[in-house]
Each structure stands twice: as structure tokens, then as C-alpha cells.
Amino acid sequence: xxxxxxxxxIWRAEHPGLDMTMKKxxxxxxxxxxxxxxxxxxxxxxxxxxxxxxEVVMALRRAPGYQLSAxxxxxxxxxxxxxxxxxxxxxxxxxxxxxxxxxxxxxxVLVTLTPDGVARAxxxxxxxxxxxxxxxxxxxxxxxxxxxxxxxxLLLSIEGPIHPDEASGCFTYPPKD
Amino acid sequence: xxxxxxxxxIWRAEHPGLDMTMKKxxxxxxxxxxxxxxxxxxxxxxxxxxxxxxEVVMALRRAPGYQLSAxxxxxxxxxxxxxxxxxxxxxxxxxxxxxxxxxxxxxxVLVTLTPDGVARAxxxxxxxxxxxxxxxxxxxxxxxxxxxxxxxxLLLSIEGPIHPDEASGCFTYPPKD
DNA sequence: GAAGATTGACGGCTCAATCTTG
DNA sequence: CAAGATTGAGCCGTCAATCTTC
Numbered sequence: 001x002x003x004x005x006x007x008x009x010i011w012r013a014e015h016p017g018l019d020m021t022m023k024k025x026x027x028x029x030x031x032x033x034x035x036x037x038x039x040x041x042x043x044x045x046x047x048x049x050x051x052x053x054x055e056v057v058m059a060l061r062r063a064p065g066y067q068l069s070a071x072x073x074x075x076x077x078x079x080x081x082x083x084x085x086x087x088x089x090x091x092x093x094x095x096x097x098x099x100x101x102x103x104x105x106x107x108x109v110l111v112t113l114t115p116d117g118v119a120r121a122x123x124x125x126x127x128x129x130x131x132x133x134x135x136x137x138x139x140x141x142x143x144x145x146x147x148x149x150x151x152x153x154l155l156l157s158i159e160g161p162i163h164p165d166e167a168s169g170c171f172t173y174p175p176k177d
Numbered sequence: 178x179x180x181x182x183x184x185x186x187i188w189r190a191e192h193p194g195l196d197m198t199m200k201k202x203x204x205x206x207x208x209x210x211x212x213x214x215x216x217x218x219x220x221x222x223x224x225x226x227x228x229x230x231x232e233v234v235m236a237l238r239r240a241p242g243y244q245l246s247a248x249x250x251x252x253x254x255x256x257x258x259x260x261x262x263x264x265x266x267x268x269x270x271x272x273x274x275x276x277x278x279x280x281x282x283x284x285x286v287l288v289t290l291t292p293d294g295v296a297r298a299x300x301x302x303x304x305x306x307x308x309x310x311x312x313x314x315x316x317x318x319x320x321x322x323x324x325x326x327x328x329x330x331l332l333l334s335i336e337g338p339i340h341p342d343e344a345s346g347c348f349t350y351p352p353k354d
Numbered sequence: 355g356a357a358g359a360t361t362g363a364c365g366g367c368t369c370a371a372t373c374t375t376g
Numbered sequence: 377c378a379a380g381a382t383t384g385a386g387c388c389g390t391c392a393a394t395c396t397t398c
Contacts, residue, residue: 284359286360361395376377
């Protein structure tokens with residue numbers, strides 16, 4: 001009997017016979033994700049890092065040359081362009097990233113991790129891994145892999161496959177609304 | 178090849194042999210949840226409702242007598258007490274809820290759905306169900322149920338079982354931090 | 355003193371408007 | 377005109393301090 005079972009009990013009483021699988025699935029997804037983020041937030045807070053810093057730094061850490069355009073960052077972080085402008089500005093002030101105009105297309109701004117930024121990013125990888133292990137370590141590996149595979153199917157059904165070739169488009173978000 | 182496969186490719190290249198299951202699991206969880214919330218947000222926006230309104234109203238809709246203490250709402254919505262005070266105040270202003278002092282324990286405030294609030298809540302149930310079907314409808318029922326079951330195991334391993342008897346404690350959040 | 359709710363300062367995000375470049 | 381980034385206004389959440397009631 002988990003949180004989702006209890007939550008849908010009221011609906012089952014009102015509308016017996018209805019399939020509650022999707023409702024339960026939604027509740028469980030939200031809560032597990034919530035716990036994961038909470039755990040990560042705690043881990044980071046102990047090292048004076050905040051979630052938004054990690055999101056940007058990790059996106060750059062994965063990029064070739066530790067460099068991404070502002071637009072590419074916003075697609076990975078799932079926030080608006082205004083938010084990215086502010087985030088990058090704050091990171092620049094702390095000396096973790098550098099901002100340059102793209103000479104090929106002067107509308108774009110290229111954000112690059114500084115050596116300090118790379119060092120910081122490498123710390124964060126470890127912290128993130130610890131948080132993940134603390135949250136996901138409680139179930140047996142078999143269940144964990146099945147879960148990951150099924151979530152993969154679901155994610156594919158929502159946003160379709162990602163082609164690794166189109167490096168720049170890897171994380172592009174569906175058109176707009 | 179989904180978003181998670183692409184994202185961990187850089188780590189696989191740097192540290193071959195490492196188990197990436199947990200990392201992928203984390204990425205997929207966050208993105209699926211993100212899509213679910215985005216879909217729900219769009220659905221609600223079309224009816225001039227915002228997420229925070231729905232969270233509070235739905236929590237009350239499920240409660241016996243459509244009534245919950247401010248603290249109970251806070252535990253279901255996963256926000257701080259200050260946020261709840263504001264949310265309830267705004268809902269009260271729109272006439273969806275009523276606020277009364279608990280006569281049994283005058284420290285507590287009891288929040289109750291008004292008839293207008295109940296009507297509104299019933300609309301929202303339908304909207305939420307539509308969003309869920311749009312997000313979860315793309316995979317076969319078998320996978321969906323397995324996914325729900327495995328997430329149940331994971332959620333139980335994180336927060337333990339919930340006893341339906343302790344009605345008031347159903348959604349209580351672990352001590353503090 | 356502890357628990358529950360409220361308040362206000364502050365931070366970060368969204369949104370729309372604007373500017374620049376293609 | 378379209379695309380990318382920046383700006384400022386407004387909203388909402390967190391956090392810490394405060395007040396009331398147990």
C-alpha cells in the first residue's frame with residue numbers, strides 16, 4: 001500500500017470499475033522524481049551549489065569543447081530564455097563560464113566552461129551519482145533495469161527517438177507548445 | 178535511442194564499464210514527469226486554471242467533507258507553509274474555499290471547499306484525466322501496468338508503506354530534511 | 355518550549371517587449 | 377520578417393522571524 005494506492009481510494013469508491021493505472025502512474029512518477037530532486041538538492045546544498053547552477057554546468061560538461069550556445073542550454077534546462085540569460089550572467093560572475101559572440105552567427109552567444117568551471121563540474125558528477133544511488137539503491141537491480149527500459153519506451157512514445165548524429169539537435173524541444 | 182541514451186554517451190566514453198542504469202533512470206524519470214506536468218499545465222491553462230490552484234483544490238476534493246487543515250494541504254502539495262497561506266488566501270478570495278479556526282485545536286486552520294470549489298474540482302478531474310491519457314496512452318497497457326508496479330516498489334523503498342487507517346497521517350512527509 | 359499558521363524580504367522564473375543580426 | 381538574446385515587470389516559492397495556542 002503506497003501513497004498512490006491511498007490517493008486513488010476515494011476515486012475507486014466514487015467510480016468503481018474505473019481503471020486507475022494511469023492515475024497511480026502519475027502520482028508515483030511525480031513523487032519519485034520529487035524525492036530524487038530533493039535528495040540531489042540536499043547533496044548540493046552541503047557544497048554550496050544550487051540546482052540551477054548544476055543544470056547549466058552539467059549541460060556544458062557534456063558538450064564537445066565544454067561549449068554550448070545559450071539556446072542549446074535553454075533546451076536542455078527546460079526554462080525560458082530570460083532565465084538562461086540570468087543564470088549564465090551569474091555563473092560568469094563567479095568565474096565558472098565565459099561568454100563570447102558566435103563569429104559565424106553573431107546573433108548567438110557561445111557559453112564555455114572555464115577551467116574552474118570544469119573542475120567544479122567534475123565535483124558535481126560525484127555528488128549527483130551519490131544522490132542517485134541513495135534514491136535508486138533500495139530496489140533490486142533487476143527491477144531497476146526493467147523500470148529504466150519501460151520508462152524508455154514511454155519517453156520514446158512521447159517525444160520520439162533521438163538521433164545521436166544531429167548532435168546539436170539532440171536535446172531540441174518539440175517546436176513550441 | 179532515447180534522450181537518456183544520448184546523454185550518458187559522453188560518460189560511457191570517459192568511463193567505459195560503468196553501470197549507467199541509474200543515470201538513465203534519473204534522466205527518464207525527470208523528463209517523463211516534465212512532459213506530464215507540461216501537458217497538464219496546457220490543459221489547465223485553456224480553462225484559466227493554474228497548477229497551484231489544482232493542487233490545493235484536488236487535495237481538498239479527496240478529503241472527507243472536502244476539508245483539510247492547512248498543514249495537511251502543505252504535506253500533500255510539497256511546498257512550505259508560507260506558500261500554503263498565500264495559496265489558500267487567493268483561493269478564498271475567488272470564493273473556492275473557506276477558512277475556519279479549528280475549535281478543537283485553535284492553532285490549526287481548517288480549509289473547506291465551497292460548493293463553487295467542489296464544482297470546479299470536478300471539472301479539473303476530467304482535465305487531469307485527459308492529460309494523463311494523452312501522455313500515458315502511447316504505450317501498451319501491459320508495459321503501463323508493469324511500470325506502475327515497479328514504480329510502486331521504488332516509492333515504497335524510499336518512503337515506506339502508507340497505512341490507510343491513519344487517515345490524517347496518510348500524506349505526512351518524513352520528519353524534516 | 356513546541357506546533358501551526360502568518361508575515362515580509364529576497365530569489366528565480368515566466369512573459370512580453372525590445373534589440374540585434376541573419 | 378525570423379531567430380537569438382536581453383531587459384524589466386509581475387508572480388510565486390523559500391526562508392527566517394513572529395504570533396498564537398497547546
